[in-house]
Amino acid sequence: MTDTVAGAGAPATFGVRGYPAALEWIARRAEAVVIPLAALVVGMALFSLFILAVGKSPVQLYETMWRGGFGSWFSVQNSLSRAAPLLLAALCVALPARLGLVVIGGEGAIVLGGVAAAAAGVALSGAPSFIVILVMGVAGMAAGGIWIGAVGALRHYRAVNETISSLLMAYIAIALMNQLVEGPLRDPASLNKPSTQPLADIYRVGNMPGMEVHWGLAVGVIACVLSWVLIEKTRWGFAARIAGGNVRAAQVQGLAVGSLIVGFTGLAGAFAGLAGMLEVAAVQGSANASLAAGYGYTGILVAFLARHNPLAIIPVAFLLGGIDASGGLIQRRMDLPDATVLVLQGMLFIVILFSETFYGRFKAFNPDLWQRSS
Template identity: 95%
Template sequence: MTDTTSSAEAPAILGARAYPAALEWIARRAEAFVIPLAALVVGMVLFSLFILAVGKSPVLLYETMWRGGFGSWFSVQNSLSRAAPLLLAALCVALPARLGLVVIGGEGAIVLGGVGAAAIGVALSGAPSFIVILAMGVAGMAAGGIWIGAVGALRHYRAVNETISSLLMAYIAIALMNQLVEGPLRDPASLNKPSTQPLADIYRIGNIPGMDVHWGLVAGVVACIVSWVLIEKTRWGFAARIAGGNVRAAQVQGLAVGPLIVGFTALAGGFAGLAGMLEVAAVQGSANASLAAGYGYTGILVAFLARHNPLAIIPVAILLGGIDASGGLIQRRMDLPDATVLVLQGMLFIVILFSETLYGRFKAFNPDLWQRAS
């Protein structure tokens, strides 16, 4: 049977077929971008109403926020420094989410990772710097991985709700950190603010050349890329997505759901523990109460706003890092509390949680609509 389509008609036919296919491709991906962006805008509008209620100008506030977060090279570097732990803290939420788990206790893994890294750094004092920094990283990841991995084990083997258990274990971790820092690991010279012994300069992590930003930013970006490859390009990630969609179906297919849950939660906690190690080795130089700075809780907002996509976490973490960095300037210029940015983060989180109910409700984002159109 011969093909009667002429060479002149072929491009038109291909174009007619490609156009609906392109619309279908856009529809599949637009929902994950449009709804979070709309939630971000709505949250900022609600925050503007709050600022008006306290007698301040929202326009001036957002201008000050931009100037404090991204208005100069100094501000950008400050924002990137604050984004570094947020990248790793957000992964602590995003990785378990692919299995259908809501883990919000990354703060506990961060503080324990910092304490573990500080303890190893002091214990190995005198060893080569490379060995000590590597050991600190392993100790931080191990502490965080064991802590959050226990949440996954409780969820699978004892059916304990991971949201509640991870949150409660975060409070336990902070109490344990305070006990260790104020007790057996305390530096006798730290009088007003108990802390561990300071790390020697050779065991500190320096800055990226040409920038006033420590190498933790690079570690966070690499962790996000590796996590994306793990989820999207490996059989473990494929199995995790199946288990996250339907645990029963995954078990029927013979997937080892238990090891998947424990493994992904342990890896997620390991990234949060690495964030604590970087705070000690790159920022503070010792473990103290400042480790509980709220990065774990802000990481929840970053992960949800990024729809648990490791690559999307990178720009969202930088945005939230800039908002966090602008708090001091807002306090000085507008006579508002430094915690004003926390109000904004809270409003954004509420709106983003509400927006979760909107997915799948708009026909424009339904690929079947464009398939029928073709």
């Protein structure tokens, strides 16, 4: 079995010292797995030095982290529950990234999606549960989609940097959420912790059969699969990849780059808004300050670690969800602050960003650099 590639003049046939074409296929794809895994190992090694510096045992910490996130069926379910919003928050980063955009303001779409969903649920109190939950989902997606879609519009039509605008708009969204929850949408009965009126039980999203994990996990997985189909199997995804590689070339080919940017950022924001709706309908029961739990920021780490691949987001979100779920146990067993997990996430993010410089540099992962024979 042979492969042909474009050489200096005419196509050349690989005869890489007996390497089969299957090995070449594996080599081209191994880079996207090996480098992120190596970054994880290096990040955890650096974190171990930090733990040693504060006088604790890294071995005990990772053992506690394993028990808290993956060591029992209860821990696994807790990790899956934490992973559910991370799936959708990561898509808010991964979809615009295919167009070369770095959108990091998913937290704002999450909180506004939650507030919009809570307001819709309260306004439709008394209607059939299916209708109310559906409208809540649409409201949450609309709020998030408009918010992040505005970031894309600013980027295309006014050349405003999407990274800065999305981050600043996240702070605006959190302030707006606080204003609404503590003002016109506040439940008078919520004294110590201002919140909207609680949703009736019939309007809450329940758990999947046989699990203590709400249906938001299934929604997130389906969203990741559909996003992969959109990017890899449709003409819109193909056009987005072209625009992400070279915007000017895409414009020369007649692609509607502006529509792609606004459409993909709007869809990304809609997924984040849906995550906020699920936090309200499945976890909190109302919109309050707990919506700003940092899922949008952890979703950035998930997306980068998954290399913006929607399918890879699924296992990475489970991993990060497990690390997040172990924070409480680490605090109790090792007398470490709950923010210890945030330190680990920060170190991982720095190492992952640094690892981007290694792509394309290793001969083992690039068959084009192997010796060829005609």
